[in-house]
């Protein structure tokens with residue numbers, strides 16, 4: 001099977017049960033959006049999925065039962081860069097760490113336009129995000145996990161990234177995407193899961209994205225706007 005599966009995933013930090021039985025399936029050629037409030041557990045879920053967390057229970061398996069990492073590229077929420085590595089050296093490091101063949105980054109960098117001979121830890125926040133994206137884009141993964149990839153990118157890069165994701169999807173890449181920007185998600189995703197209380201509360205298909213926005217607004221009106229009336 002070529003799907004990537006999460007079954008009954010549970011993770012707790014001390015007594016705080018962050019994930020309480022998450023089920024999620026990623027498929028080739030599908031962009032799956034993941035939304036949830038700050039602290040809902042999206043990054044925790046991604047870290048478990050990618051093997052960056054210990055102590056979780058449940059099943060996480062990549063295509064054919066292989067480890068998820070074997071076929072998946074990750075762009076974390078805050079990419080880490082070693083000091084005194086240039087952008088180019090960071091890219092080479094990423095490829096070599098996986099034992100993959102040498103890659104030509106020039107084509108992708110004509111699109112993203114990074115100063116690859118500058119130290120990566122001196123890049124701006126948006127340039128760092130672009131560098132982390134460039135590293136996974138150039139490696140040809142079957143799946144991509146992107147934690148807030150639009151965050152920090154300039155307007156042009158945001159538009160470009162949406163187009164890149166659609167093109168990757170159309171040639172079969174499976175993508176898990178988190179974002180707090182509803183428009184970016186509804187313009188790119190084929191389905192969206194909403195994480196609440198440590199579980200997937202509801203899954204929306206593209207045809208239901210209008211209902212997702214209405215549900216979010218409804219919750220806002222019921223819970224927060226009344227409180228706000230007392231303040232401003």
Ligand SMILES: Nc1ncnc2c1ncn2[C@@H]1O[C@H](COP(=O)(O)OP(=O)(O)OP(=O)(O)O)[C@@H](O)[C@H]1O
Pocket residue numbers: 013018036037038039040041042043044045
């Ligand atoms: N290493 C850790 N130790 C203790 N608690 C943690 C740890 N990592 C995350 N948490 C807690 O787990 C919860 C989920 O955090 P997580 O970063 O997964 O949320 P998120 O949905 O990605 O939030 P955001 O939208 O703000 O990025 C939070 O309450 C957070 O404080």
